[in-house]
Amino acid sequence: MDLIKGPLKGLMSSLGAGDMDLRQLLTQGVNLGLIVTTALMIWKGLVLFTGSESPVVVVLSGSMEPAFYRGDILFLYMGxxxxxxxxxxxFNINGRDIPIVHRIIKVHEKDPGSGKDDDVRILTKGDNNWGDDRALYNEGQQWLNLKHLMGRVVGYLPLIGQATIIMNDYxxxxxxxxxxxxxxVITSKD
Amino acid sequence: MHTYLYRLNTLFTIASTTLAVICVATSLTDWTIRPDPKVKLAVQSYDGLQKEYRNDRAWLTVDVEADLRSVFHWNTKQAFVYITADFKTAQNAVNEVMIWSRIVQEKGNANVRELVRLEYPYALTDPSYSMRNLTCDLHLDWETVPVVGVLHRSRRSFGEFVFPGDYFRTKAVPRNSNSGW
Structure with missing residues (x-):
């Protein structure tokens, strides 16, 4: 134990928390774990509740201006x-990592509610783009199907996502x- | 060092909690406002109906009068106003096509009057080639994007109209329009 305790004590004292004992240290560790797992639970709960694999997204492009700007946060719901x-x-186009936020301008559906993927054909367009999204889809792709869609935008929170963008860039x-x-968290004493 | 960090932390927590509560409260006020927009929509003329590479395509002129000033309130950032046509064909039970849209950002511009002609990228098309004699519904929709909170969507429907029984085109249809998007 002393093998761990020694260096840890040294670290703690250098952080100004030299008077902590091991029990306290472990409690703080558990606290940290609790925070991380709570965050994970909330996220996974949201995924379950909204039916969207990514219920909160940050806008990364200006293609939906003036409704949504880079750095705005959107809340998604699948339903x-x-x-x-x-x-x-x-939506997510096969073979690309970055999801796109755009507006549906055409829907053709063979048998609504069947849940079959290619029953639904959807065409999208960005509010700020002159043309529709066929230039954006993969070569030869005319439509989006259900499997491409990650959710519909139901809520909007401006600017807060800038933090994410800054953290991604730097x-x-x-x-x-x-x-x-x-x-x-580790050095807090309550 | 600690007291500084703790104070900062507490300040940040209180500030963000307050901000979150204000945002939620602001968003809730959306439901206290009951807008009553005056909206009119009518097909003025059928300008063409043609068979293209991937679909049938119709050309119309639609007369829009939409006074959406009452949908604007303190938590409205913009209204996205649009016209959709929807119809059933033997092949597809649901077809919805947006044929026109307008972004309105100020109350002062929310009184929309326009003679709408179909222009790229909007095109009234049917991939099952069954637009002749087809019955179609027209709707005027508007979606409001809030300053913060929930997006709202409303719709008014304007009855059915029936396409002519045969392919035709008038001078209103652009000459080079057979690209089949």
């Missing part, structure tokens, strides 16, 4: 309702923030 023209949806900001928060 069982059929998709209709005019709805803003988030990863060391992210590490710094996580580090500071971690030290916080």
């Amino acid at each position: 069982k309702k059929p998709f209709s023209a005019g709805e803003v949806v988030v 990863p060391y900001v992210k590490y710094l923030l996580i580090g500071v928060l971690g030290i916080f």
Whole structure:
């Protein structure tokens, strides 16, 4: 134990928490774990409740301006309702990692509610784009099907996503923030 | 060091909680406002009906009068106003096509009057080639994007209209329009 205790004590004292004993240290560790798992639970709960694999997304492009700007946050909901023209949806094109937020301008559906993937044919367009999205889809792809769709936009929160964009553009900001928060939790004494 | 960090932390927590509560409260006020927009929509003329590479395609002129000033309130950032046509064919039980849209950002511009002609990228098309004699519904829809909160969608329907029984085109149809998008 002393093997761990020694260096840890040293670390703690250098952080200004030298008077902590091991029991306290472990409690803080458990607290940290609790925070991480709670966050994970909330996220997974949201996934379950909204039916969308990614219930909160950050807008990364200006193609839906002036409704949504880069750095705005959108809340998604999948639901069982059929998709209709005019709805803003988030979709993923095969072979690309970044999901796209655009508006549906055409829907053709063979047998609504059948749940069969290629029964539904959808065409989208960005509000700020002159043309429809066929130029954006894979070569030869005319329509989106159900499998491409990740959810419809139901809620909007401006600007807050800027933090995510900054953290993505400058990863060391992210590490710094996580580090500071971690030290916080470990050294807090209640 | 600690007291500083703790104070900052507490301040940040209170600030973000307050902000979240204000955002939710603001968003809830949406439901206290009952807009009553005056909306009129009518087909003025059928300009063409043609068979293209991938679909049938119709050309119309639609007369829109929409006074949406009452949908604007303090939590409205913009209204996306659009016309959809929907119809049933033997092949597809649901067909919905947006044929026109307009982004309105200020109350002052919310009184929309326009003679709508179909223009790219909007096209009234049917991939099952069954637009002749087809019965179609027209709707005027508007979606409001809030400053913060929930997006709302409303719709008014304007009855059915029936396409002519044969392919034709008038001068209103652009000459080079047979690209089949």
